[in-house]
Amino acid sequence: MKVLLASPNFHQPRGNTVTVQRIANSLEKLDVDTEIISTTEKQWTTLPEADIVHGFHAYHFYKFIQKLDEKPDPYMVTITGTDLNHDLFDKQKREDVFASLKGAKAIHVFDDKAKEVISNELSEVEDKIFTIAQGNSNFPKENPPVKKEENTFLFVLPAGIRKIKNVPEAIKMMSKMHDKFPRVRLWLVGPIIEEQEGQAVEELVRQHDWIEYLGQVPHLNMGAIYQSADAVLNTSHDEGQSSAIIEAMGFGIPVLVSNNPGNRSIVTHQKNGFVYKSPNEFLDYGEQIINNNEIKQKIGQQAKQHIADYHSSTYEADNFLKIYKSILN
Structure with missing residues (x-):
């Protein structure tokens, strides 16, 4: 066939x-x-x-x-x-x-x-x-394209830069988190798909030395990026079913995702990840991931098991x- x-x-x-x-x-x-x-x-x-x-x-x-x-x-x-x-x-x-x-x-x-x-x-x-x-995807053992700084807490947002992915809002929310937790870092990973949105995101990145925009990364390298992350984000207005979130959860990485049907079809709030409905909830759940290692590990383990069972x-x-x-x- x-x-x-x-x-x-x-x-x-x-x-x-x-x-x-x-x-x-x-x-x-x-x-x-x-x-x-x-x-x-x-x-x-x-x-x-x-x-x-x-x-x-x-x-x-x-x-x-x-x-x-x-x-x-x-x-x-x-x-x-x-x-x-x-x-x-x-x-x-x-x-x-x-x-x-x-x-x-x-x-x-x-x-x-x-x-x-x-x-x-x-x-x-x-x-x-x-x-x-x-x-879920399988990844070879690779070194990440950028090395994570020591003694930092790294959030990763994998997304092609277009309006529906809501990346400027992610940066705005993460800025408030960084104000409270200066060791927070953010990596943005993905190509610029909409030029005007790309310019807006690049301008925001230039204003913050704790954010790195890695641009387009070969998919085979994403496994190394997930393994560098302490948490992975999805801030999209809408999703079908995010491959990146499934891949991150497969590595046992806690995820913090926006409240849309695609994300909810994968992430069960406070069981295998966190689903936020407002910027305040984003900050609250992000703080839980940063401050409570027990929750971070438990959510990560349950995420990994969920992907093994259903994806x-x-x-x-x-x-x-x-x-x-x-x-x-």
Whole structure:
């Protein structure tokens, strides 16, 4: 069997790229032939031959296949985040999302809440929606690109710099934390995706000597960065299901995340991480992580166990293969 994985912005280090590459690697271990193409960086008219096409991001995938001389049949779609939280409710994009989902033989979502949202908006596709949580990545042993300062407490925020990731607000909240705990440090990791937002973030970084912007880092190096961290942040307005948070938790790192559906699908507040609803809560929970080593260790251990139990990349690939076979049969 050959599966063609079609992802937007594949050659940029974004969450979708990490997800698609991980799935391809895991499928290859099951003797599935895979090929990855980007749906946004090249004008395709004919697709490479494959038994099934698996598109990521319902809206982008639909716009992509409209430009092909021959539409893929069969195909399935993975809902990745923006298409669920924004495009599905955007008057200009909603019908394209519907068309993408109606044409798919199967629809993959990361959690049952996403399934509920789609079913409420388009009940006719409910029977072909499958829930498979994001798998976790494996990392080689690497040295971090930057060495953590001794006797400091390091927060890491992995995020492509764009408005939805809310990085300026993260810096603002972390500044208050640093005022109270001068040993706090912050690493920002990720490429600039939106230029204006990137300029704003770089200007803020220049104002604080305790913040380092590492920029774009190869995904293979992220394991070393997580292992340097004392805590990992996600401050996004919306998420599908953050690969970075899953990866950090897999290392037993406490996470402090914003209150959105994607984050809540992974993090259970005060059990395997912290979910904040306001800047004051962010500071309160951050202080708990800094000051209470017992809580830090307990949360980290429970995070690591949760990822082992519910975010296996082997389980993820096995279930995709079952879906592919059911579609082809």
